[in-house]
Amino acid sequence: MSINIDARGLACPQPVIATKKALEGITDGVVTILVDNMVSKENVVKFSTAHGCGVSVINQDGNFLVKISKGAPMPEQAVISEPVAGGHTVYVMTQDTLGKGKDELGAVLMKGFIYTLLEIKPLPKAILFMNGGILLTIADSPVIENLKKLEQAGIEILSCGTCLDYFAVKDKLAVGGITNMYTIVEMMSAASKVITL
The missing domain is CATH 3.40.1260.10 (DsrEFH-like)
Incomplete structure (x- = not known):
């Protein structure tokens, strides 16, 4: 399954929430989200990798096309800290x-x-x-x-x-x-x- 989201112009944390909802709606597949600033791009990438998805990013004339793979991680997947567990x-x-x-x-x-x-x-x-x-x-x-x-x-x-x-x-x-x-x-x-x- 493939989902495309245009999140340009959306304020934080709306691009991340849009990504979360799209990923929750599929068991496996690809979510592609278009954002227009570095902070949104980094936030979407961090959220996606923290939840076990593969991520690749393409720079398109000042915008960022973030391709998120759920179910089959991509080789470009970044490694970041897991969300905080209880007891901390x-x-x-x-x-x-x-x-x-x-x-x-x-x-x-x-x-x-x-x-x-x-x-x-x-x-x-x-x-x-x-x-x-x-x-x-x-x-x-x-x-x-x-x-x-x-x-x-x-x-x-x-x-x-x-x-x-x-x-x-x-x-x-x-x-x-x-x-x-x-x-x-x-x-x-x-x-x-x-x-x-």
Whole structure:
């Protein structure tokens, strides 16, 4: 079976949700989805490979044609982390300072908090960055080195693609990957504990 979807112009997470619905509607076959930006392309690819599908991508004049094979993985299939299983903690960072009050103090507290995450056991499964929190994952962030250490320790670091676009800093992302609201909600729902800061 073959399904074609034109997801150009759709905001996050609509391309991923369209992909999910199409894949749920078939036992095996190919879903081809056309998207018009890099973030949507990456999100659809990550979602599809995380759910055991093969993926290939063709660049077409600034658009991306993502071909997803269900039932018989393609050789181009990427390898990414599985969705979070139960029994794990997920942190959600919604700002680049910690607490309310003085931003200068909040920046100091956030730096200490990120450093301390390296010392706790068990380590969290993932840290998700949204809204102003994504400013912690860009090149000039005061916590970037410790975030890289957390990633090296096996913690999944993911920043909201819509947020990176809003702040116009996607090209400055220096740690982790880009994600979408569907994956964020999925990971939060699967975690045994979600801590939002």
